[in-house]
Amino acid sequence: MYFKRKLEENFIKFLFASFAFLSIFVTLGIIFVLFYESIAFFREVSIIRFFTEREWTPLFAIKKFGIWPLLSGTLLTSVVAILIAFPAGLFIAIFMAEYLSPPIKGILKPVLEILAGIPTVVYGYFALLFVTPLLKKIIPSISGFNALSPGIVLGIMIIPTIASLSEDAISLVPRSLREASYALGATKLQTIFRVLLPAASSGVISSIILGFSRAIGETMIVTIAAGQRPVLTLNPLVPIETMTAYIVQVSLGDTPAGSLEYKTIFAVGMVLFVFTFVFNVISHRLRMKFIKFYKM
DSSP states (O other), X not given: OHHHHHHHHHHHHHHHHHHHHHHHHHHHHXXXXXXXXXXXXXTTSOHHHHHXXXXXXXXXXXXXXXXXXXXXXXXXXXXXXHHHHHHHHHHHHHHHHHXXXXXXXXXXXXXXXXXXXXXXXXXXXXXIXXXXXXXXXXXTTXXXXXXXXXHHHHHHHHHHHHHHHXXXXXXXXXXXXXXXXXXXXXXXXXXXXXXIHHHTHHHHHHHHHHXXXXXXXXXXXXXXXXXXXXXXXXXXXXXXXXXXXXXXXXXTSSXXXXXXXXXXXXXXXXXXXXXXXXXXXXXXXXXXXXXXXXXX
């Protein structure tokens, strides 16, 4: 009986370890493909040219390979998204952590997280067919494709990420800090903004970085609603193109595999991977710092 139980435990342990190592191997495989194809691209296009030119026209007769128009478009929509999602997500987190009773919070939190499960193509058409016409009534000069509309919808999409993680961070603040604040005569709002939020700042900042990383990597919303015009601009009212939208454009087009134009998607994908990887590492370190602080 003992040996049978031991055998079952070892089999389950081996099964779990196999899945863990499989995820590592898949990640390493993705990194290898990106690096290999990116090196092939940079053998034909100088990396200095890639980061110094201000135009991106690899599919045109006169080819320019400056990544900055795609970077600016990606950052523009992501910044708009964070400006929408951060205050909304933070206020929702405060409301759930400090004002709602546990039974009601147990219902509201899963309902809020349903937003994260809606297919992004639905968000994309919502941005194009509802948000953009609505913005046209407010801002007549806005283009049919623009950065503002998908940025707003991106913000709505990442609200659950920021709200959920921020609520967890605020809820983990020890009860003793709240009681000490109240004992000194602070009101509830003063306790929230002067005690709880500073104490939970690492977790809150981590949620913002994760939300920003999610916005940078989004594909369908910006592909549908932002347009396919790579321009170096900070104006959210004009058509732009993001890194993910460009990858979709080339992957679904008539670009021959193995051509220089085709290799550009791997160079762009590598830049996108580095961006999201750096943001995720920063977010993870902040979360670990927050957890270790409250375990002391």
